[in-house]
Amino acid sequence: MIRRWRTAGWRGVGAVAALALTALLPATPVAADSGTGYAFAPDARTVTAAKGTADAVPLEPGTTYRSSLPEKGERYFRLELAATTTAYVPVTAVPPAGATVSASDGIAVSVEDANGVPCAYDSARFGAGLSPRPITALGRRDAGKALCQDAGTYYVAVQRLVTGSRTTTPGNWDLEIAPVSEPALARTGATTAPETWNSASPEPLTGEPHHRPGGAGFDTARALGQGVWQTDITPGQTLFYAVPLDWGRQLHATVDLGSTGGDPHGYVSAALNLSLYNPVRGYVDDVSLGYDGTQKSSSLQPLPPVAYANRYAIPTAQNSLRFAGAYYLVVHLTGQTADTFGKGPYGVTLRVLIDGTPNSGPDYAGTAVPKGVFDASSDQNGVLTTTGDDHTAMRALAVGGIGAGTALLLFLGVWTLSARRSQIRVNAQKPTA
Incomplete structure (x- = not known):
């Protein structure tokens, strides 16, 4: 079922600000890792996963690791x-x-204490698209819960979920692991999830789309702000984008897959998948659309504003919207699309709307690692540590999301000051009579 959005509007000046800032952003996507289609963090430390806990290598928050499973x-x-x-x-x-996978193939991740008690468990599977792609599961240890509350040694256990299907390609899978730590609060706040929030679905943004290629991994995700964004995608490809969301902000996202002149009687189930992940790469929500060669559109479900207290909610989507920072939109076009409608490329449009009233957020007693991971305007946000040109992009887009009018005034102010200085220099160089 396709959801319809009610009018939420750019409010004029915000749109101009976003366009002005977007004009300054780089347009070249970051290359994928050779042979895998995924761009691993270039500074990732290669480690060997242990067969047992006695030989387990340590993981440090703020460091990205590469391994195999x-x-x-x-x-x-x-x-x-x-x-x-x-x-x-x-x-x-x-x-x-080029690997072959089944719908129920995937991975499972759990965190266990020194006595083997599981703190949390998560899994991720490829689903109906039957297309090999990067999938992410999140291990977690929540301080203050009844289980796993002591200081000490914990273990991260990772395993493949394999159905035993003869069509599944054997062999190792590469892993990227990016641990994050979150400090406790300086003062105890609400311990229940917000019960009311604006769950209405606004109408999708309209207007001329702006070209914005996606990155090939979490570390190289391309920054997006509010607006209509367009790119090309080929069957089997996965694109990563990062949307900065401050405390109190609410994200709405729609994905459109353009028409193509393929088999008029063909159909691909779950041809395109749009997934949303939070700043620690935890799953929030996703939506898939079937494809018959004509244009299709679908939206993520209405999501609550970002709030610390969301962690006390039971629904996964609300529980995952527990901190500010870079939220990742991940787009995948199943490889099966090529067999029916050709190798493409296919046109994809993302309509991103950021709503809600920003606030100061919680008062942490310490510092998160990596520093700035829960700060929507921080250059230290994990997605920007290796994409140099996007440092400025994320900062500008975060400002645009919080107050696009202010961003425009700053932009125009700098431009005006620069123009005046240039005129002064010209006048100074003119000969006097």
Whole structure:
């Protein structure tokens, strides 16, 4: 079912600000890792996953790791955590290019204490698209919960979920692991999730789309602000974008897949998938659309504003919107599309609307690692550590999301000052009579 958005408007000046800022952004996508289609963090530290906990290598928050996962058996990593530290360990599995997978194939990640008690469990599967792509599951240890509340050694267990299908390609999958730590609050706040929020679906943004190629991984995700964005995608390709969301902000996203002159009687189930992940790469929501060669559109469900207290909610989508920072929109076009409608490329349009009233957020007693990961305007946000040109982009887009009119005034102010200085220099160089 396609959701319809009610009018929410750019409010004129905000649109001009976004366009002015967008004009300054780079347009060249970051190249994918050779042979996998996924861009691993270039500074990722290669480690060997252990077969047992006794040999598990330590993971440090703020450091990105690269490893591999065999078809059978669990593999382990180690964490040393303080009693008040909440830890997140996202594990992204990347099958080899051209691999064959089944819908229920995937990975499972859990965090366990020194006695083998599981703190949390998460899994990710390829689904009906039957297309090998990067999939991410999140290991987690929440401080203050009944289980896993002591300081000490914890273990991250990762394993493949394999159906035993003969069509599944055997062999190792590559892993990217990017642990994050979150400090406790300086003062205890609300311990229940917000019960009311604006759940109405606004109408999608309209207007001329602006070309914005996607990145090939979380680390190289391209910054997006509010607006209509367009790119090309080929069957089997996955594109990554990062949308800065401050505390109190609310994200609405729609994806459109353009028409093509392919088989008029063809149909591909779950041809395009749009997924949303939070700043620690935890799953929030996703939507898939079937494709018959004519244009299709679908939207993420209405999501609540970003709030610390969302972590006390039961629904996954609301629970995951627990901190500010870069939220990732990940687009994948199944490889099966090429068999029916050709190799493309296919036109994809993302309509991103940012609503809600920003606020100061919670008062943390310490600093998150990596620093700035929960700051929507920070250059230290994880997605920007290696994409030099996008440092300015994320800062500008975060400002645009919070107050596009202010951004425009700053932009015009700098432009006017520069023009005046140039005129003064010209006048100074003119000969006097």
